[in-house]
Amino acid sequence: MRLIEAIRSALSAIMANALRSLLTMLGIVIGVAAVIAMVAIGSGARNLVDRQIRSLGANLAIITPGNVTQGGARLGAGAASSLTDDDAQAIKNEIDGVIAAAPFVQGGTQVVAGGNNWATRIYGIDNDWFEAREWDVAVGRNFDPEEIRRGDIVVILGQTVARNLFGEDDPIDQTVRVRNVPFRVIGVMAPKGQSAFGQDQDDVIFVPLDAGRRRVIGRNYAKDGSVGSIFVKFAREEEIEPGIELITRLLQQRHRIVGDQEDDFSIRNLTEIANTASASANTLSMLLAAVAAVSLLVGGIGIMNIMLVSVTERTREIGLRLAVGARPRDILSQFLIEATTLSTIGGILGIALGATVAYFVAQLAGWPSLISSEAIAVAVGFSALVGIFFGFYPAQRAAKLDPIEALRRE
Amino acid sequence: MALIETRGLRRVYDLDGGRVVALDHVDLDVAQGDFVAVMGPSGSGKSTFMNLIGCLDRPTEGHYRLADTAVEKLDADGLAALRNRQIGFVFQQFNLLPRVDAIGNVELPMVYAGVDRRARHERALSALERVGLAGRAHHRPMQLSGGQQQRVAIARALVNRPSLLLADEPTGALDSRTAEEILALFQELNREGVTIVLVTHDADVGRHARRLIRFRDGRVIEDIRQQPLEARREEALT
Numbered sequence: 001m002r003l004i005e006a007i008r009s010a011l012s013a014i015m016a017n018a019l020r021s022l023l024t025m026l027g028i029v030i031g032v033a034a035v036i037a038m039v040a041i042g043s044g045a046r047n048l049v050d051r052q053i054r055s056l057g058a059n060l061a062i063i064t065p066g067n068v069t070q071g072g073a074r075l076g077a078g079a080a081s082s083l084t085d086d087d088a089q090a091i092k093n094e095i096d097g098v099i100a101a102a103p104f105v106q107g108g109t110q111v112v113a114g115g116n117n118w119a120t121r122i123y124g125i126d127n128d129w130f131e132a133r134e135w136d137v138a139v140g141r142n143f144d145p146e147e148i149r150r151g152d153i154v155v156i157l158g159q160t161v162a163r164n165l166f167g168e169d170d171p172i173d174q175t176v177r178v179r180n181v182p183f184r185v186i187g188v189m190a191p192k193g194q195s196a197f198g199q200d201q202d203d204v205i206f207v208p209l210d211a212g213r214r215r216v217i218g219r220n221y222a223k224d225g226s227v228g229s230i231f232v233k234f235a236r237e238e239e240i241e242p243g244i245e246l247i248t249r250l251l252q253q254r255h256r257i258v259g260d261q262e263d264d265f266s267i268r269n270l271t272e273i274a275n276t277a278s279a280s281a282n283t284l285s286m287l288l289a290a291v292a293a294v295s296l297l298v299g300g301i302g303i304m305n306i307m308l309v310s311v312t313e314r315t316r317e318i319g320l321r322l323a324v325g326a327r328p329r330d331i332l333s334q335f336l337i338e339a340t341t342l343s344t345i346g347g348i349l350g351i352a353l354g355a356t357v358a359y360f361v362a363q364l365a366g367w368p369s370l371i372s373s374e375a376i377a378v379a380v381g382f383s384a385l386v387g388i389f390f391g392f393y394p395a396q397r398a399a400k401l402d403p404i405e406a407l408r409r410e
Numbered sequence: 411m412a413l414i415e416t417r418g419l420r421r422v423y424d425l426d427g428g429r430v431v432a433l434d435h436v437d438l439d440v441a442q443g444d445f446v447a448v449m450g451p452s453g454s455g456k457s458t459f460m461n462l463i464g465c466l467d468r469p470t471e472g473h474y475r476l477a478d479t480a481v482e483k484l485d486a487d488g489l490a491a492l493r494n495r496q497i498g499f500v501f502q503q504f505n506l507l508p509r510v511d512a513i514g515n516v517e518l519p520m521v522y523a524g525v526d527r528r529a530r531h532e533r534a535l536s537a538l539e540r541v542g543l544a545g546r547a548h549h550r551p552m553q554l555s556g557g558q559q560q561r562v563a564i565a566r567a568l569v570n571r572p573s574l575l576l577a578d579e580p581t582g583a584l585d586s587r588t589a590e591e592i593l594a595l596f597q598e599l600n601r602e603g604v605t606i607v608l609v610t611h612d613a614d615v616g617r618h619a620r621r622l623i624r625f626r627d628g629r630v631i632e633d634i635r636q637q638p639l640e641a642r643r644e645e646a647l648t
Binding site: 005012013016316317319320321322323324325326327328329330403404407 | 467490491494495499501507509518519570
């Protein structure tokens with residue numbers, strides 16, 4: 001019997017007991033829905049993490065000043081200005097696996113160019129910054145080492161700032177004023193887009209560290225050579241944890257922290273922060289995988305059960321088919337196709353349900369909903385396999401029936 | 411050359427209570443074009459005989475040739491192919507597929523013979539025409555009377571042009587008037603050359619055949635030629 005006819009006849013058998021068939025499919029529907037949702041949520045979360053890592057730069061740790069206590073009041077993290085250029089240089093020189101240590105200062109400011117002005121964030125940086133953040137200029141150049149050393153009043157604009165101050169014009173060699181200091185524009189950064197937290201990362205300007213410290217941001221960095229924070233970039237992910245240990249010890253030494261004195265800095269592994277999100281997504285995925293496995297198993301058993309009932313109910317039909325010339329393997333394939341059709345329909349319904357669930361979870365979690373065609377193919381394949389696996393025993397029972405017995409059965 | 415040839419046909423069942431000899435050394439020939447009634451009380455072996463010549467079962471001992479094929483040597487697939495091409499079955503309970511319309515039921519043997527859709531449809535329609543049911547092709551069994559259902563079953567039995575029509579109590583579930591109609595149809599088919607073996611316990615039905623074989627205790631006890639009783643054709647045959 002040809003496949004299309006077999007499927008058509010299977011569909012008519014399924015439709016003859018529509019409600020029963022639907023209830024039988026339910027396990028498969030839930031199982032496949034869980035698979036689809038699992039894959040979608042898993043890849044959505046991975047996508048989010050990738051985006052975070054991409055926008056920060058990979059294998060990055062950040063060192064921030066610790067809190068200070070003034071007259072019994074603890075002022076919170078970052079209040080101290082305990083980190084210096086030299087700390088960054090020492091980290092870069094002495095810690096294995098560190099490929100960039102970028103000290104920086106930051107603040108908010110108004111920038112003016114001609115008749116336009118714009119409120120933005122200003123960063124004082126050195127050239128390690130570009131490497132650490134995996135972010136470079138698109139137009140013009142970045143700072144040369146002399147400019148960094150002297151703290152020249154040159155500036156690199158973020159895309160958003162360049163657009164707002166100069167529109168379509170070329171900003172290179174133009175002058176922008178920051179707190180009345182005229183900076184010469186030497187470059188424009190490549191666009192970076194939104195951060196994982198929704199900030200516009202292109203709304204920013206960069207100046208050499210010393211220029212920022214002395215001329216613009218000043219107030220928090222009174223102590224000579226002190227910086228706000230330091231980005232540390234490692235060559236490989238597995239070097240981050242041991243590297244942080246070594247940096248901690250190095251900075252304790254340099255800052256003369258002994259015994260149980262509190263550290264005046266703290267180090268965070270940014271990759272880890274991103275990984276936390278992926279870990280919770282993984283937990284959800286595991287849970288869904290368990291639901292999927294159990295549902296597919298239960299669904300498969302349901303199909304086996306209903307197919308056994310169907311074989312019993314249709315014993316005479318089987319006997320007749322054998323009498324008019326069906327071979328045992330024709331009967332086997334008829335019931336296998338019926339079971340597979342049943343489970344595949346369940347699979348298709350499950351994809352619809354799973355896509356809906358994934359969509360709402362994605363909306364809730366704020367990451368893109370990703371229903372991949374691979375996931376759909378896997379889900380359909382899985383449900384068909386369940387049908388074949390659990391349909392085989394009933395189908396074999398049908399094929400092994402003795403035609404005489406089967407015809408006699410009431 | 412006889413269509414059916416059995417030599418020393420023996421069928422023994424191994425049951426819990428011991429061995430039961432259902433059929434004991436049956437030697438029979440049925441010629442092409444004959445109309446044979448097989449009779450006997452229940453337990454006489456007539457059903458076993460029918461299952462054997464219908465290729466639904468294999469003999470414990472002995473030989474059976476159907477249309478020159480040694481049946482006892484065939485495996486399950488070979489038996490299926492032989493049933494498909496050489497035998498048309500008509501059952502007491504019609505055994506139509508309830509979800510399928512008349513023409514679909516008639517097409518069934520051709521599905522397993524691998525006939526393509528269009529040829530199947532045409533041949534099924536002409537078989538239905540042959541039994542006077544062309545107008546009911548798309549009715550389901552539930553929408554047909556008992557006699558009409560049995561005629562659909564006869565159309566199904568004929569559609570692969572088998573050499574043998576094997577009927578097991580074909581009138582057992584019908585009232586006497588309808589039974590007459592079915593028997594008239596059998597006689598008509600037989601006159602056109604279809605070989606028919608009809609198993610019944612009803613002497614009135616047996617009288618319509620040309621030859622009557624009586625079984626008892628697994629053996630043939632009577633084998634006579636007779637003047638067949640002509641079935642009365644009712645007018646309501648459509």
